[in-house]
Amino acid sequence: MELQKYISKFLAKRKKNLSEKDYHLSNEITKIIGYPIHNINLYREAFSLKTPSKFKQNNNYERLEFLGDSVLGTIISCHLFATYPNANEGYLTQMKSKIVNRKNLNKLGTELGLANFLQNESNTTLSENLAGNLFESLVGAIYLDLDYDTCKKIVLERLLTPSEINKLENKIVSYKGLLLEWSQKKKLCIRYETVEEMQGNKNLVFRTHVWLEEERISNATDTSKKKAEEKAAQRAFYILNKKQCILENPKDHT
Structure with missing residues (x-):
């Protein structure tokens, strides 16, 4: 209650010194992070898109995204190190990857509605990873505006x-990576063969076949080679997992 009163008084005071647009941004960010912000310029930059400029370098989210990526990585690494004292380096690396991978950050950024805070419009098509990029730029802005300890508290609370984070423990991020790790442990050769195919509607797709030694396990098609390989790997995983347990006990970290 005391914190809420402090924030309310802080925002009321800042409202007199900020434009309506900046006040709205300040208010919304404060609601998300639970702390009053100090430097509105950082958050304005964190939600600004890159625009063409012949005369000067415009401030946009990319620099703060770069910083936020490193800060977020450090926070998550320290959290995992303390949370799983018996885990080996491989498990910690996998868990970190599940947390900070682009798909998960996009999900977090979308749930927070960060794209709603964009300060300028763009004539170009927005990146499908924009929500995750803005999530990292927000972390970078919080780190510079407040401090590392406060930023860490905001991220984890x-x-x-x-x-x-615990929900991601048993989540498979990449079936292709999982199959590769399993095949290396078993000293088996797993490979992918991808060819281009023209469908009846004249759309180009990629078909990937997964081979284990000399046996073709599965195949799948998609609009990109990367997506086709991952989809084929997922099908191969389910087929092979019925024959032998590929996924190790997630609690067996050592």
Whole structure:
């Protein structure tokens, strides 16, 4: 209650010194992070798109995204190191990858509605990873505006809670990577063959076949080679997992 009163008084005071647009941004960010912000310029930059400029370098989210990526990585690494004292380096690396991978960050950024805070319009098509990029730029802005300890507290208590992290423990991020790791442990050769195919509607697709030694396990098609390989790997995983357990006990970290 005391914190809420402090924030309310802080925002009321800032409203007199900010434009309506900046006040709205300040208010919305404060609601998300639970702390009053100090430097509105950082958050304005964190939600600004890159625009063509012949005369000067315009401030946009990319630099803060770069910083936020490193800060977020450090926060998550320290959290995992303390949370799983018996885990080996491989498990910690896998868990970190599940948390900070682009798909998960996009999900977090979308759930927070970060794209709603964009400060300028763009004539170009927005990246499918924009929500995740803005999530990282927000972390970068929080780190510079407040401090590392406060930023860490905000990330782990409001933006990416331990309960959300625990949900990712058994999540498979890449079936292709999982099959590769399994095949290396078993000293088996797994390979992918991808060819281009023209469908009846004249759309070009990629078909990937997964081979284990000399046996063709599965195949799948998609609009890109990467997507086709991942889809084929997922099908191969389910087929092979019925014959032998590929996925290790997730609690067996050592």
